[in-house]
Amino acid sequence: MAQTxxxxxxxxxxxxxxxxxxxxxxxxxTGFLLVLPxxxxxxxxxxxxxxxxxxxxxxxxxxxxxxxxIGFGNYVSLIHNTVFIQSIxxxxxxxxxxxxxxxxxxYGLAIVVRSNRRGATVFRTLIFLPFIVGLVTESYMGxxxxxxxxxxxxxxLSKLGIVKASTAWLVHxxxxxxxxxxxxxxxxxxxxxxxxxxxxxxxxxxxxxxxxVDGASWWDMERYITIPLLRRSxxxxxxxxxxxxxxxxxxxxxxxxxxxxxxxxxxxxxxxxAGFAQFDIGLASAMSVVLIxxxxxxxxxxxxxxxxxxxx
Amino acid sequence: MAVAATxxxxxxxxxxxxxxxxxxxxxxxVSAVFVVPLMWEIFRSFQPATAIxxxxxxxxxxxxxxxxxxxxxxxxxxxxxxxxxxxxxxxxTSVLTxxxxxxxxxGFGRFRFRFSGLAFGMILLALMIPFQAVxxxxxxxxxxxxxxxxxxxxxxxxxxxxxxxxxxxxRNSFLAVPKEIINAARVDGAGPMRALVSVxxxxxxxxxxxxxxYAFLFSWTEFLGALTLMTNDGLFTLPVALxxxxxxxxxxxxxxxxxxxxxxxxxxxxxxxxxxxRYYVRGLVSxxxxx
Numbered sequence: 141m142a143q144t145x146x147x148x149x150x151x152x153x154x155x156x157x158x159x160x161x162x163x164x165x166x167x168x169x170t171g172f173l174l175v176l177p178x179x180x181x182x183x184x185x186x187x188x189x190x191x192x193x194x195x196x197x198x199x200x201x202x203x204x205x206x207x208x209x210i211g212f213g214n215y216v217s218l219i220h221n222t223v224f225i226q227s228i229x230x231x232x233x234x235x236x237x238x239x240x241x242x243x244x245x246x247y248g249l250a251i252v253v254r255s256n257r258r259g260a261t262v263f264r265t266l267i268f269l270p271f272i273v274g275l276v277t278e279s280y281m282g283x284x285x286x287x288x289x290x291x292x293x294x295x296x297l298s299k300l301g302i303v304k305a306s307t308a309w310l311v312h313x314x315x316x317x318x319x320x321x322x323x324x325x326x327x328x329x330x331x332x333x334x335x336x337x338x339x340x341x342x343x344x345x346x347x348x349x350x351x352x353v354d355g356a357s358w359w360d361m362e363r364y365i366t367i368p369l370l371r372r373s374x375x376x377x378x379x380x381x382x383x384x385x386x387x388x389x390x391x392x393x394x395x396x397x398x399x400x401x402x403x404x405x406x407x408x409x410x411x412x413x414a415g416f417a418q419f420d421i422g423l424a425s426a427m428s429v430v431l432i433x434x435x436x437x438x439x440x441x442x443x444x445x446x447x448x449x450x451x452x
Numbered sequence: 453m454a455v456a457a458t459x460x461x462x463x464x465x466x467x468x469x470x471x472x473x474x475x476x477x478x479x480x481x482v483s484a485v486f487v488v489p490l491m492w493e494i495f496r497s498f499q500p501a502t503a504i505x506x507x508x509x510x511x512x513x514x515x516x517x518x519x520x521x522x523x524x525x526x527x528x529x530x531x532x533x534x535x536x537x538x539x540x541x542x543x544x545t546s547v548l549t550x551x552x553x554x555x556x557x558x559g560f561g562r563f564r565f566r567f568s569g570l571a572f573g574m575i576l577l578a579l580m581i582p583f584q585a586v587x588x589x590x591x592x593x594x595x596x597x598x599x600x601x602x603x604x605x606x607x608x609x610x611x612x613x614x615x616x617x618x619x620x621x622x623r624n625s626f627l628a629v630p631k632e633i634i635n636a637a638r639v640d641g642a643g644p645m646r647a648l649v650s651v652x653x654x655x656x657x658x659x660x661x662x663x664x665x666y667a668f669l670f671s672w673t674e675f676l677g678a679l680t681l682m683t684n685d686g687l688f689t690l691p692v693a694l695x696x697x698x699x700x701x702x703x704x705x706x707x708x709x710x711x712x713x714x715x716x717x718x719x720x721x722x723x724x725x726x727x728x729x730r731y732y733v734r735g736l737v738s739x740x741x742x743x
Contacts, residue, residue: 164564167563167564167565168563168564168565168566169565170559170563170644171559171560171562171563171564171565171568172559172563172565172568173559174555174556174558174559174563174644175555175556175559175560175568175571175572175575177552177555177556178552178553178555178556178575178615178619179556179571179574179575181552181608181611181612181615182574182575182578182612182615182616183574184612185590185608185609185611185612185613186578186581186583186586186612186613187574187578188589188593189586189589189590189593190581190586190589192589192592192593193585193586193588193589196588196589196592249482252478252479252482253479255475257472257475258472258476259475259476259479259480260479262483263479263480263482263483265726265729266483266486266487267482267483267486267487268486268725269486269487269490269722269725270486270489270490272669272721272722272725273490273673273718273721273722274669274672274673274691274717274721275673276673276675276691276717277673277691277714277717277718277721278714280694280698280710280711280713280714281489281493281711281714283698283707283710284496284504284707284710284711285493287505287707289506289507290504290505290506290507290508290707292492292496292508295507295508305507326485326486326489330486334733334736335736338736338737383582387582387584389584389675389676390675390676393675393676393679393695394695394698408584408585408676411584411585411587411588412587412676412680415587415588415591416591416680421588421592424588425588425589428585428586428587428588429585431582431584431585432581432582432585435580435581435582435585436580436581439580
């Protein structure tokens with residue numbers, strides 16, 4: 141349709157006749173040249189490493205020296221790699237803890253900031269700040285404040301009679317997981333809040349007005365109007381949380397370095413230590429391929445849910 | 453006037469609303485949970501190191517000093533060099549991402565060419581491949597390109613992983629420009645680049661700001677990639693350099709330095725975000741509602 145329009149458009153007298161090429165051909169060439177740099181960047185720094193990584197995963201690639209092709213040897217050895225399996229289970233456990241919590245807290249926050257009332261914009265900005273500052277910086281703060289005896293968090297909680305002032309949060313698996321989960325929920329809820337708020341604000345207000353006329357309570361309106369119409373935003377924020385927690389590295393590296401032992405080691409941490417501490421690049425790449433497949437499946441599930449939503 | 457006021461009242465009535473004072477009280481308390489810890493750390497960074505490694509007590513509250521910052525910026529740690537590294541990488545990343553994403557968005561949004569859908573998909577697909585999973589091969593690749601241990605190499609890597617979002621935002625920006633404006637520019641004899649620079653630039657500038665802002669914040673706070681691709685202390689970005697401060701690589705562990713370093717890395721994020729907030733939210737909403 142658009143093409144026919146271009147072709148039948150009368151050529152204006154001011155337009156110089158192009159050298160041998162039609163307008164459409166020139167446009168096509170210009171368009172391609174414009175997107176070429178972006179394509180090159182993605183190809184060199186994202187696509188090529190992906191393919192190269194898949195290839196390396198089939199070899200016994202050391203950091204220096206010759207390598208041999210070993211087929212699926214690395215993948216087979218992963219099945220018996222207890223540290224890797226443990227890191228997958230730990231990452232799953234961590235994901236199962238933080239994801240629902242982030243959704244619930246984020247939903248609650250979105251209820252507070254979604255209105256057009258005075259103050260809502262300021263609250264939104266303030267609640268979002270931990271996300272903007274970033275988990276790395278906040279993990280360093282956590283290192284200091286979680287120290288037994290001297291950390292503010294310990295002092296505060298012991299004054300409230302919740303824990304002993306000498307609690308060593310970061311050298312005990314359960315306590316470290318608790319502390320890091322709370323830190324992450326505090327950090328990430330603002331993002332979920334923003335996503336859900338945007339969804340809530342796009343729900344037509346008339347629905348609430350009508351429900352109110354019918355005598356619906358606050359909870360009825362959340363339950364039967366907001367939540368069903370918000371499904372898309374809820375799925376999206378869940379996916380972001382799930383993938384984010386699946387790729388967790390920074391907070392664990394900084395706060396526990398995977399310890400005690402390897403009990404708080406995440407999948408990405410296993411990859412990092414296989415590649416850059418043990419220099420077994422082939423094995424690290426095989427682990428990466430497993431991670432890509434898992435994350436790909438999650439993304440695919442997202443796509444599936446969102447598509448189904450549209451056709452509903 | 454009266455109509456607008458009534459409409460506003462009606463809109464407010466649609467959610468079951470509590471009195472304003474109660475709303476402000478609840479909102480302030482909730483916000484405090486998220487902001488007070490950050491403010492507390494700023495306060496802590498001005499305490500002497502001895503006060504930080506001992507239980508906080510009211511007795512030491514009055515004693516504030518710049519000691520941590522002075523030690524951090526002039527001491528052996530030489531954190532100022534790492535701050536400069538972080539600035540270089542973040543600025544390079546946001547400028548490169550803005551330029552390349554603008555060109556690509558222009559191409560995808562305003563020109564028809566064969567395989568453009570495929571190319572757009574290729575770029576967007578990168579969103580689904582986590583960079584955490586390609587760091588090992590990327591390390592080898594950058595090594596052979598002599599881009600390992602290079603601020604430029606790090607910025608190129610960051611740019612590549614910010615381009616999918618940037619290209620998406622910029623394509624939408626160009627699609628939102630009315631066709632008449634583009635045609636008018638063309639009739640006036642402006643070539644594609646001329647039209648971009650003199651006619652389209654002001655119209656897509658908010659999109660450029662969004663793209664650059666996301667790239668800046670990503671680069672400023674990124675840790676794992678910088679940790680992996682930089683092995684020379686002098687080239688560390690600030691977040692990675694702080695891990696040396698944490699473990700006391702240069703001597704005794706000094707938590708005063710760590711807090712001061714964390715505050716130095718926090719402040720630019722807050723300043724940039726608060727001043728360019730509407731561009732940030734634009735990106736969030738466009739990603740959330742269409743993505």
